[in-house]
Amino acid sequence: MERALKHKFPVGSTVYFTASNISRPAATGTYEVMRQLPSDGDDCQYRIKSSTEAFERVAKESQLAMS
Template identity: 85%
Template sequence: MTHKYKVGDTVYFTASNVSRPAASGTYEVIRQLPTDGDDCQYRIKSTTEAFERVAKESQLKAA
């Protein structure tokens, strides 16, 4: 399985209702992470937050 997004890409993150509350919006891909089952994962960062998040590829769209 290959990652769809590369480090430095800008993506739109949609928070899942099941997971912790998170702000939807544009984020930068900081790092590609190992897959979780059948979904690639990424470390992403918003310019409006002081911390990074982990997101599944299914939660991301090209910005």
């Protein structure tokens, strides 16, 4: 039986994003959680936005920490 993963960060939370060395370059820093997305295997995903960028990013929960 597969269990559903629970998101750790609610929408509106301020989180600290650490970019992965493997994925495309991204600015490490403080972001706001805009939306919770379906999990990607064993890691929840989020749509996050920085006040210094005009666009949103997708981040895995393992890349985020409470700010």
